[in-house]
Amino acid sequence: MQWRKETDLPSSFGFFIGTSILLLFASIYIEALFFIGIVALAVGLSSVYYVRYITNQIALQNVKRAVRMFPEDEETILLTFRNNGKLPIFSSTFSFFTDNQVSVKGVKELANGRFKDNYCFPLTIMPNETRQYQLKIKANKRGPARISEIKLEVKDLLGMVRGVMYFDSVYKKDFIVYPTADPVKGIERLIQIQQGERPYAFSYFQDPTLTVGTRDYIIGDSFKQIHWKASARKPELQTKILEKTTSLSWTLILNITTTKGDSLSIVDPNLEQNISYMAFMCQYATQKNIPFSIYVNIRARGKVPVFHLDVGQGRPHLMKALELLARIRHDSLITPMAHMLSLVDRKLDNQAVIIAVGDIDGTKEQSYYSKWQNARKPFYHIDTQGNTVPFRGQLGRRVI
Amino acid sequence: MQVSEKIKHLKESIGKVIIGKEETVELLMVALLSKGHVLLEDVPGTGKTMLSKSLAKSINGAFRRVQFTPDVLPSDITGIQFLNPKTKEFELKPGPVMTNILLADEINRATPRTQASLLEVMEERQVTIDGETLKLPTPFLVMATQNPIESQGTFPLPEAQMDRFLMRINVGYPSASEEKEIMRRYRKAEPIDELTPIFSLEEMMEMQAIIKDVNITEDVEDYMLEIIHKTRDSENVEVGVSPRGTLAFMRAVQSYALINGRTYVTPTDVQKIAPHVLSHRIVLSLEGELRKSSKQVVEEIIALVEVPVETGAVR
Numbered sequence: 001m002q003w004r005k006e007t008d009l010p011s012s013f014g015f016f017i018g019t020s021i022l023l024l025f026a027s028i029y030i031e032a033l034f035f036i037g038i039v040a041l042a043v044g045l046s047s048v049y050y051v052r053y054i055t056n057q058i059a060l061q062n063v064k065r066a067v068r069m070f071p072e073d074e075e076t077i078l079l080t081f082r083n084n085g086k087l088p089i090f091s092s093t094f095s096f097f098t099d100n101q102v103s104v105k106g107v108k109e110l111a112n113g114r115f116k117d118n119y120c121f122p123l124t125i126m127p128n129e130t131r132q133y134q135l136k137i138k139a140n141k142r143g144p145a146r147i148s149e150i151k152l153e154v155k156d157l158l159g160m161v162r163g164v165m166y167f168d169s170v171y172k173k174d175f176i177v178y179p180t181a182d183p184v185k186g187i188e189r190l191i192q193i194q195q196g197e198r199p200y201a202f203s204y205f206q207d208p209t210l211t212v213g214t215r216d217y218i219i220g221d222s223f224k225q226i227h228w229k230a231s232a233r234k235p236e237l238q239t240k241i242l243e244k245t246t247s248l249s250w251t252l253i254l255n256i257t258t259t260k261g262d263s264l265s266i267v268d269p270n271l272e273q274n275i276s277y278m279a280f281m282c283q284y285a286t287q288k289n290i291p292f293s294i295y296v297n298i299r300a301r302g303k304v305p306v307f308h309l310d311v312g313q314g315r316p317h318l319m320k321a322l323e324l325l326a327r328i329r330h331d332s333l334i335t336p337m338a339h340m341l342s343l344v345d346r347k348l349d350n351q352a353v354i355i356a357v358g359d360i361d362g363t364k365e366q367s368y369y370s371k372w373q374n375a376r377k378p379f380y381h382i383d384t385q386g387n388t389v390p391f392r393g394q395l396g397r398r399v400i
Numbered sequence: 401m402q403v404s405e406k407i408k409h410l411k412e413s414i415g416k417v418i419i420g421k422e423e424t425v426e427l428l429m430v431a432l433l434s435k436g437h438v439l440l441e442d443v444p445g446t447g448k449t450m451l452s453k454s455l456a457k458s459i460n461g462a463f464r465r466v467q468f469t470p471d472v473l474p475s476d477i478t479g480i481q482f483l484n485p486k487t488k489e490f491e492l493k494p495g496p497v498m499t500n501i502l503l504a505d506e507i508n509r510a511t512p513r514t515q516a517s518l519l520e521v522m523e524e525r526q527v528t529i530d531g532e533t534l535k536l537p538t539p540f541l542v543m544a545t546q547n548p549i550e551s552q553g554t555f556p557l558p559e560a561q562m563d564r565f566l567m568r569i570n571v572g573y574p575s576a577s578e579e580k581e582i583m584r585r586y587r588k589a590e591p592i593d594e595l596t597p598i599f600s601l602e603e604m605m606e607m608q609a610i611i612k613d614v615n616i617t618e619d620v621e622d623y624m625l626e627i628i629h630k631t632r633d634s635e636n637v638e639v640g641v642s643p644r645g646t647l648a649f650m651r652a653v654q655s656y657a658l659i660n661g662r663t664y665v666t667p668t669d670v671q672k673i674a675p676h677v678l679s680h681r682i683v684l685s686l687e688g689e690l691r692k693s694s695k696q697v698v699e700e701i702i703a704l705v706e707v708p709v710e711t712g713a714v715r
Contacts, residue, residue: 068691178690211471212511230473233493235483243511286686314556315689322690 047156057085095120099145182276186388255358404661420578436566460597461500474517568680619708636688
């Protein structure tokens with residue numbers, strides 16, 4: 001069942017039916033009233049029948065689709081209704097709520113709430129007809145949004161009987177408004193090439209698991225490097241040519257909270273700005289083919305108990321990263337920063353450049369920062385002005 | 401027997417193995433008639449490999465399968481010259497490309513160098529081994545499969561390679577009723593074992609020749625070109641469809657019309673075929689890719705371009 005239905009019989013309808021029954025009784029004395037009474041009763045009952053019939057015949061197509069937008073983008077979606085019945089649907093009203101990360105253009109706005117806005121439009125569908133209504137969606141601000149609390153109000157022609165249908169499942173249109181990207185100054189300093197697995201033509205290092213071709217054997221080549229399968233086909237031994245590789249990856253850490261001394265953490269007032277810096281770095285990393293991973297101190301379910309994106313690169317990875325940033329909520333359950341850093345420390349790639357965005361002044365976290373500093377890991381902080389600052393630690397010593 | 405009837409027969413035959421994928425089979429036939437190659441793309445377990453095997457069995461051609469892995473070398477695909485110790489002469493050993501249907505399974509698991517070994521094979525239908533060039537058998541069709549979700553240990557196909565595929569087809573999940581039918585049909589038997597050839601290779605080549613006679617009016621030509629040019633001008637697109645793509649598009653709509661029993665192309669054929677032939681040939685801009693898939697972009701372009709109608713008809 002797609003809809004939960006309620007039929008509302010207002011007191012005016014009771015009065016109408018009551019009057020028609022009274023007219024039928026009165027017709028014992030005045031015959032002319034009989035016809036009026038019968039017609040009135042028939043109209044009243046058929047109104048109830050019409051509304052109950054119609055509410056069983058309407059279907060709303062619910063196809064899964066994610067609409068991805070940047071703030072100020074506009075996108076059109078189609079709402080497809082089907083009237084499976086033999087009676088037309090007139091004077092009905094379709095209403096719904098949207099999270100205010102998006103707004104709907106060209107339809108009547110019933111209410112404008114703090115988190116959600118209510119919209120409605122009239123609906124008319126002929127018998128056995130499929131009708132599509134276009135909704136122009138405008139992205140307002142970062143975040144995910146959905147169409148929810150879908151309600152269809154059906155009335156009979158006289159407006160006496162009202163059927164209300166509540167959409168009983170989740171409407172599968174997801175709107176994801178990506179964060180805007182604000183430039184980070186000095187980001188080029190974060191590109192530091194080291195030994196690793198990333199293909200790089202001029203590297204000294206090779207990945208022994210990645211054979212890219214063969215060449216004739218030269219005395220001195222390692223026995224392990226002989227490509228036996230290729231050698232069997234040729235008159236002489238063949239040596240594997242391995243992919244030359246390097247390492248360049250970023251570990252992006254976002255702290256959504258700020259700590260005032262030892263007191264409780266609160267959500268950082270600069271969170272939106274920090275997310276914009278994160279978005280910029282993700283886009284920059286994608287343009288420069290730098291793999292990156294993200295950690296955000298928000299509690300999550302799964303193997304990694306924080307908001308987290310494993311290391312990856314390319315455009316699909318950027319899409320996931322921006323979607324993760326879009327889904328950060330101000331009222332999320334927070335994981336203490338020190339807990340998250342312990343997790344990052346365990347998973348950290350030895351060669352990765354660590355970039356922290358947000359508050360790094362919490363006292364409990366300093367032990368991790370010092371550990372990375374002592375291990376000479378490249379560790380940078382993006383300050384509130386968007387500057388790339390090498391972490392100096394408590395002694396004021398530069399990491400690199 | 402008419403081409404459309406034969407195709408219907410083929411669809412029914414493959415439908416015994418791959419349930420509910422009539423449209424996909426139709427598109428595969430479009431590729432085969434257009435002398436094009438197909439990239440089947442979807443999540444694991446949707447029947448990509450089974451579909452390829454079924455088609456090969458139905459057209460009575462030679463079939464070879466190569467499982468692409470990171471250590472497959474270009475010579476494993478194209479072939480090698482080797483020294484025969486008995487004759488003490490170099491002998492040519494052609495690779496699995498010497499076939500009618502080549503199933504390149506999980507093509508994106510091979511390194512770019514190995515993927516590139518298929519470039520000459522797909523475009524020129526010939527293979528060069530140590531300077532010696534051999535013509536491939538006709539008809540020749542590469543059916544490649546890839547899983548678009550998995551990125552670990554895979555190498556995305558370069559644009560030049562993508563452009564050599566006539567179509568990219570998403571196989572998709574079956575509906576609940578189709579899946580029930582799959583459960584029932586596979587409970588006791590392996591339906592692919594019962595498949596018999598529907599076409600001979602000669603018939604296939606005859607049909608490939610016939611499609612060139614399918615008529616395209618100037619209005620439809622202009623319609624197709626407008627779609628192509630819009631892909632080059634779209635704000636979401638960095639690189640639009642190439643002239644090779646235009647020719648492939650033309651041939652594919654001709655084949656589609658013939659399969660549907662017509663000797664002329666309609667705008668509906670163009671609309672039907674365009675997303676499959678054009679979407680993998682465009683490169684989206686960074687922002688464009690974050691907003692939409694290439695298929696959505698092509699569908700939007702189709703919706704924007706005015707559809708030609710017959711003279712005298714009301715627009």
